[in-house]
Amino acid sequence: MLRVLATLVVLCLLAVVGVRALGLERGSALAMLVGALPLTLLPAYAVLALAATLRRRLLAAGAAVLVLAHLLVFAPALGADALPPGAEQAPRLRVVTANLYVLNPDPAAAARALRALRPDVLVVPELSAAGLAGLRESGLLDDLPFAVTLLLDTRQETVGLLSRLPLLDVTTRESAGRELPRATVRVGGTDVRLLTAHPYPPLSVFADLWRASLEDLRAEVEDVDGPLVVAGDLNADRDHALFRDLLDTGLRDAHDARGRGLARTWPASAPFLHLDHVLVRGPVVLDVREARIPGSDHLAVVADLALP
Numbered sequence: 001m002l003r004v005l006a007t008l009v010v011l012c013l014l015a016v017v018g019v020r021a022l023g024l025e026r027g028s029a030l031a032m033l034v035g036a037l038p039l040t041l042l043p044a045y046a047v048l049a050l051a052a053t054l055r056r057r058l059l060a061a062g063a064a065v066l067v068l069a070h071l072l073v074f075a076p077a078l079g080a081d082a083l084p085p086g087a088e089q090a091p092r093l094r095v096v097t098a099n100l101y102v103l104n105p106d107p108a109a110a111a112r113a114l115r116a117l118r119p120d121v122l123v124v125p126e127l128s129a130a131g132l133a134g135l136r137e138s139g140l141l142d143d144l145p146f147a148v149t150l151l152l153d154t155r156q157e158t159v160g161l162l163s164r165l166p167l168l169d170v171t172t173r174e175s176a177g178r179e180l181p182r183a184t185v186r187v188g189g190t191d192v193r194l195l196t197a198h199p200y201p202p203l204s205v206f207a208d209l210w211r212a213s214l215e216d217l218r219a220e221v222e223d224v225d226g227p228l229v230v231a232g233d234l235n236a237d238r239d240h241a242l243f244r245d246l247l248d249t250g251l252r253d254a255h256d257a258r259g260r261g262l263a264r265t266w267p268a269s270a271p272f273l274h275l276d277h278v279l280v281r282g283p284v285v286l287d288v289r290e291a292r293i294p295g296s297d298h299l300a301v302v303a304d305l306a307l308p
Contacts, residue, residue, distance in 0.1 A: 003056065006047045010062040016040060017069045023241025031202035035273045037239045038262055041070040073239065077261020081252075087284045090306040091188025095278050097123040097231040098293050098300035099198075100131045102157045107134025109294040115140045117291060117302055121185060124160035125198040125233040127151070132160070148172075148181035159196045159232060169193075173220065176200065176213040190307045192283065193224050197232035202240075210235060214242040221249045227282030227307065233298060237274040246279070254278040254303040257285035265290060265299040278303035 016033050019025055025034040033040050044066030051060035096119035104110055111134045114122060122144055124131070129151055135141055144162035148170060151158050159180055161167070167183035168191070174180075180196050199213030200206035214236060221230065230251060236243040238253065238261065247253065255263045255274070264271030276298055278288065283305040290299040 080259030099298035104295035111138035127160040230279040254288040
């Protein structure tokens with residue numbers, strides 16, 4: 001029975017690896033398994049040890065393929081980029097993305113935690129009217145007086161964009177049914193374009209909207225010249241094909257840039273998916289970390305950028 005169980009594990013994991021390689025993640029279960037691939041493939045090591053002990057060559061070969069796939073998946077995420085000369089003395093921009101959670105029981109406490117992070121630019125997916133009131137009550141809006149919130153009624157959630165620096169060239173973009181703010185900030189004489197993002201999750205009922213959102217974001221990124229930051233809850237990570245397509249435009253994930261590509265941000269209580277991202281093209285990533293926000297089911301991402 002142990003051999004049969006191990007064989008089934010190998011066959012299932014090989015199928016997941018095939019889905020990842022071919023970009024065929026469809027439906028909630030496959031999207032979850034592929035998104036959590038660094039964790040999904042961990043049983044392969046136990047199976048390899050068991051197969052070696054039992055001297056089952058075919059089982060060992062299948063497990064060895066899975067171990068190799070696991071190494072290929074996470075190894076590229078561990079190497080930090082070298083900082084260019086002068087980067088640490090260059091003008092800086094702290095970008096924070098924090099999914100506030102539309103049902104957050106204490107938005108004011110969440111806002112106080114966000115204020116303590118001292119962001120220059122803050123992207124807030126799942127911002128509701130109650131959440132906006134909490135931001136105002138905490139004094140965060142005094143620190144970040146330039147804001148685009150797009151709340152049309154008290155029942156709606158939106159993606160908020162708040163900034164300490166003046167927001168220039170403010171626009172919105174409709175993407176798969178959501179209105180998303182875009183703006184430019186000037187950092188040390190350099191204009192940086194900001195794109196907020198919050199695709200629908202890749203649940204079966206939203207699968208088409210999820211794909212359309214990420215494809216639309218890629219097309220928009222390709223049309224932007226100059227320094228660029230994309231931030232938000234992308235409901236995708238580096239093992240989803242659509243996210244890899246997004247990185248193919250020249251964007252760099254802040255976590256990958258600092259050798260922290262295995263970081264996870266959801267759910268906050270026991271993260272196993274990396275859904276929240278700061279992606280850059282042009283700015284140098286000096287540091288990136290996660291932060292807990294009271295009442296949110298996501299960890300926030302705090303990225304310190306430099307504009308050499």
